Amino acid sequence: MSDLPPPFARLRAALGSLKLRVALGVVLALVVGIGATTLLLVRQAERDTLALVRERELGEAVRAAQGLSRRVVALQRALALASSQFDPAVLGDEAALGRLLLGQPLLGELFNMVFVADTGGQVRMAIGARGLMQPPLRLSDRDYFTRALRERRAVISGAVPSRLDGAPTLLFAQPLLHGGAVYGMLVGGINLAQRELLVPTVDTDVAGDVLRVVTDADGLILAHPNRSLVMASLATEPRLAGALERWRAVGSPVEPAGLMLAERGEVVAVGGVAGPDWLVWRAVDEAGLLEPLHAARRQALGWAAVLVAACGLATLAGLWWVLRPLRRLTDRAEHLFDPHNDPAQGWPEAGGEIGSLAAVLRRVGTERARLEQANASLLGKLGSVMGNAPVGIAFTRAQRFELVSAEFCRLLGRREEELLGQRSVMIYDSAADYAALGPKVRAAFAAGEPYVGDVPMRRGDGTRFWAHLRGRPVDPGDDEAGTIWTVTDVSEQVATRARLEWSAHHDALTGLANRQRLEQRLQRVLDGLPGTLPAALVMVDLDRFKPINDGAGHAAGDAMLCAVADVLRARIRTRDLAVRLGGDEFALVLEHCPPEAAVQLAEDVRAALAGIALPWDGRQLQLSASLGVASLHPQIAGVAHWLRVADEACYEAKAAGRNCVRAAPLPRAPLLVLRA
Missing domain, CATH: 1.10.20 (Histone, subunit A)
Incomplete structure (x- = not known):
């Protein structure tokens, strides 16, 4: 931290001040409290405002739909009233028909175009802004016309393009009846692109950006502030496209009681128009509604920032005055241990x-x-005790030396300063030995016992020795308290034990394994079945060894036995075992060796033994050997049985003239793995 540039160092020191921390804490508390309160109040106000607007918009949509429904009924009644003045005779008299249409000023005010057609759909007479006309129009292919004829009742078309000028038009068809039969059709048309017939029915003075749209039950626009969208799908209106999808997702209801639809950034209400099954859509921009609240929030947060800054400065000044003695206390505490x-x-x-x-x-x-x-x-x-203790003593904590005695330093061949503070692994023969020691020590300590054991260690000059190590925790309940260790050099005792253990399992003359070791190995092979298969036992009996022993002396016999041992060791693998059974008898244990390979190895050993020429007193001593091979098979019932089978094969080799190899016969049955 001392490497920081001076400005950063001063900043770090300032931030470490208790006065500044308390002042910052007060400021932070004020910021959080005032900010959270302001935000919560504004959020609640936003929710309340939106709830009121939703309720109001739903009511407006329902009232607009009801007004539009009444308007449609009034238009239909006007047509029905006018239709009562027609009769079949008038329909065939053009002059009378023209006079009758000119005598209907109310229809001229309500509709852009009024025309009369016969039951075949042929328009007989029409009246519009340009007066009477006889357009060559036929309505028989219009759905609203055929429905009105078939059902003998008033029908309202959807928005369709006019066949006179192509403008989007809404048509009201009123059948002309005489004696219960339809003899003609009175039709009133409203040009949706020119006349604001439907829009005033849904117009209400509402603050904010309000969009008012009328559609039919299929979502086709009948009235829109942008008249170019009339007859287009409501999906083309970005503010209502999502609401249209949600309305369709709930089954496209035409609900006179109205319903609210979720739309991001908009408050959308829909009212169903009874009768023609139209829909009045109202959308209010949420951002415009909430802007006054957002402005109030910004103003409140600005005043809150000023208040927080003032409170923070006042707090800092007060703390500086109150905590003046703390600075003097800090200066004195820095010299507490002087x-x-x-x-x-x-x-x-x-x-x-x-x-x-x-x-x-x-x-x-x-x-x-x-x-x-x-x-x-x-x-x-303690120093006096450590300096005169006859054993090495060390104290470690966190696997590092904190205290070492003079005898400990002498045993390790290191000075005290070379050990203190260093990791204890440095005194062990290898890192693997040290790693293996850890679990043993922890297990002993967990059982409430000291750890005692012999481990290899390494001195400072690199020489290796065996140490008797004893350790006990300072506090069994606290791993951080450390451990006391005592160390003594037991290299002589370890070497003596090793020699005794080696002698118990080896022939003193040849260094080969003895009979006890042989029987242990054979039992291990049998216990490991079937994983140790194939395996073989080879018995080796020297030929004409007694003449060498008697004629050249026991020293020559011993030398010949050692030469035989060298040949056996040279011919087998490291995993195999060469054994001297006693006298001139030897054996080989071959693991994972098939019968054919065992016989071949026995033949190689026989040839090598026959090739021995031991110089002795001016002459060369030679011998040969008879070998019997017994491969492991299911009938081998145990170690003694296996040895007997190998001996019998060796006797057969002797009987066959010596200096040869014989293998015990294998059973014909499939090999089954049996344990001894």
């Missing part, structure tokens, strides 16, 4: 928590001085 200062002098006089802290630190300084004196005396005594 041996040249009196631990009871120099502390500031103050009340409250600072005074209590000063008193505590004064007592700490006084008590520490007393403990240092006691520790110095104790360390002197």
Whole structure:
């Protein structure tokens, strides 16, 4: 941290000040409290406002739909009333028909175009803004016309393009009846692109950006502020496209009681128009509705920031005044452990928590001085013990040396300063030995016992020795308290044990394994079945060894036995075992060796033994050997049985003239794995 540039170092020191931290805490609390309160209040106001707007818009949509429904009924009644003045005779008289249409000024005000057609769909006469006309129009292919004829009732078309000028038009068809039969059709047309017939029915003075649209039950626009969208799908209106999808998802209801539809950023209400099954859509922009609240929130947060800044400065000034004694206390505490200062002098006089802290630190300084004196005396005594102890003593904590005795340093061939602070792994023969020791030590300590064991260690000069290690935790309940270790050199004892163990399983003359080791190995092979298959036992009996022993002496016989042992060791694998059974008898244990390979190896051994020429007193001593091979098979019932089978094969080799190899016959049955 000392490497930081001066500006950053000063900033870090300032941030470490208790006064600044408390002031920042107060400021943060004010920011969180005022900010959270402001935000919560504004959020609640937004929710309340939106709820009121939704309720109002739903009511407006329903009222607009009801008004539009009444308007449609009025238009239909006007046509029905006018239709009562027609009769079949008038329909065939063009002059009378023209006079009758000119005598209907109310229809001229309500509709852009009024025309009369016969039952075949041929328009007989029409009246519009340009007066009477006889357009060559036929309505028989219009759905609304055929429905009105078939059902003999008034029918309203959807928005269709006019056949006169192509403008989007809404048509009201009223059948002309005489004696219960339809003899003609009175039709009123409203040009949706020119006349604001439907829009005033849904127009209401509402603050904010309000969109009012009328559609039919299929979502086709009948009225829109942008008249170019008339007859287009409501999906083309970005503000209502999502609401249209949700309306269709709930089954496209035409609900006179109205319903609310979710739309991101909009409050959307829909009212169903009874009769023609139209829909009045109202959409209000949420952002416009909530802008006054957002402005109020910004203003409130601005005033809150000013208030927080003022409170923070006031808090900082107050803390600076109150905590002045704390600075003096800090200066004195920095010299608490200075041996040249009196631990009871120099502390500031103050009340409250600072005074209590000063008193505590004064007592700490006084008590520490007393403990240092006691520790110095104790360390002197401990140093005397460590320097004269006849065994190596070490104290470790966190796997590092903290205290070592003179005898410990002598055993390790290292100076005290080379060990202190270093990891304890450095004194062990290998890292693997050290790693293997850890679980054993932990297990002993967990059982409430000290760890005792012999481990290989390495001195500073690289020489290796065996150490008797004993360890006990300082505090069994605290792993951080450390461990006391004692070390003695037991290399002589370990070497003696190793020699005794080796002698118990090896022939002293040849160094080969003895009979006890052979029987142990054979039992291990049998116990490991079937994983140890195939395996073979080879018995080796030297030919004409007695003449060498008798004629050249026992020394020559011993030399010949050692030469035989060398041949056996040279011919087998490291996993195999060469054995001297006693006298001139030897054996080989071949693991994972098929019968054919065992016989071939026995033949190689026989040839090598026959090739021995041992110089002795000016002559060369030679011998041969008879070998019997017994491969493991299901009828082998145990170690003794296996040895007997191999001996019998060896006897057959002797009987066959010596210096040859014979293998015990294998059973014909499939091989079954049997355990001894």
